[in-house]
Amino acid sequence: RQWLYVGLLSAGQFLNERAKHVWKTWGHQVPALEVFTGISGVDPGGLPVVQLPGIDETEYPPQHKSFAMLSYICAHHVDKFDWFLRADDDVYVKVDSLQSLLMSMESNEPVYMGQSGYGRAEDQGRLGLGGHSFCMGGPGVVVSRAAMKGLCRYVKRCQDEVVSNEEDVEIGRCFIRHLGMQC
Template sequence: MKRYWLLYGCLLLVVLFSFIWYSMVTLQQASHHIEGQSLGERILNKMSPIHPTVQFTEPLVSHDDKSLLIDETLVKVKLKGIRVFCFITSQEKSLATKVVAVNETWSRRCDGKVFVATTKRVYPGVIDFKVPDGRAHLTEKTIAALRYLYTNHLSGYDWFLKADDDVYIIMENLKYLLSHYNHREPVYLGHLFKKYSKWGYMSGGASYLLSREALRMVVEKGYNVQGKCAKTGTDEDVELGHCLHAVGITVHDTRDQFNRETFHPFSASNHIIGPIPNGLPDWDRHPTRVGHECCSQLTISFHYTDPSLMRIMEFLLYRTSVYGRLPNFNAMKNFFKIGTVPPLNV
């Protein structure tokens, strides 16, 4: 009997050691596979496997859970039918950090979106125009993105938002501003700087928008016409502004009725607390303000928002409320200064 128990014990040991050996080999193979991937690849592989040229199409909702007592009826009724496509510029080194944060927060409210980056491999939701990174190629990359939008999405969306991967956008406020404009007219919106021309240009850092007609005109009458617009340059927002003006598109005001800005080229801390960067008043078309008067009640964007702050802003805006304090929506019917901005006398 003891002989049988001894034989049985030996068999168990053989099975156990075989299992351990197999597990170690499998783990080693898996670790080699993982070590061959960057952190960005490991994180992005967990994202939805969407083809780079296919836009994300998520509905305009706050993605709230049922424990949040939120009424979005006004948003769904008032802003229904305003379709915004977001093209968000980035770099491969930021795909695992900034892009993940943008994808988890404000960009979920875009009606369509694509991330633009030069990469060494294919990532879900990212399109590569094979334009090198760096300031020297920013204009080329932006023109490539605009041509892509013109070819693939012109008829499907009303507005086209250019944003960096470190800006935070409050989409509902943006769409309310857009509800006052006609996308069938050439409209160019953002934070207005006054340099380089009598019209000025919209800050790329604060984000800017083109209506469907503005996108059509800048591609067909601008970039598709030899010698009409510059196709290289270090400041894509400046060059785009020049091209838009060359085809007859003027700048529009985005301040509110109290002269507070809605698009902000620097961080929330810079604008609310200060100090503002040296020289900003020399660039701003409208008077630069710091503190309570810096920013509209219906603010749209803040630049230089890192991933941690982006998630904090998302939480405070969409998962917290102040009991008894509701905006006076009836008084906001004429909230924005709608219209073009006259040229400077230069």
């Protein structure tokens, strides 16, 4: 297995800007990176783009795109990598620091980490988090192979059980409800 897979969320309008800059800077330093977009018929100019059918590029937060990306990762990559990073196309990663951190941890242990969040105070009771934290999507979310394999069993169910429009909250809620893990 390779040490890291990066699923980069982007949109057709940002492929030649943000996504291409990620690829030119830190993206080529990781073993595998794929850019996820809902638009079809684009010329990604050498970028490793996965075009997700039926995804509305204007949806924000990109809840359907995130769940579609997770389904894709579960179907194609879950057994090939030790760690998975879900990142937006406007994040910068110090790959050597991330690799050093992840190599000090066990990917066969369930890990779901990033910047903890609880939602806005006025929304907390409606998010179904039970006071637990989720990993906020903006800074990126790292998941071990063990946690990703566990999550894969519930991706479809979690997509059907959403209570908010927030994609990072809903993925966090999935980890909390079905795997007993918080950020």
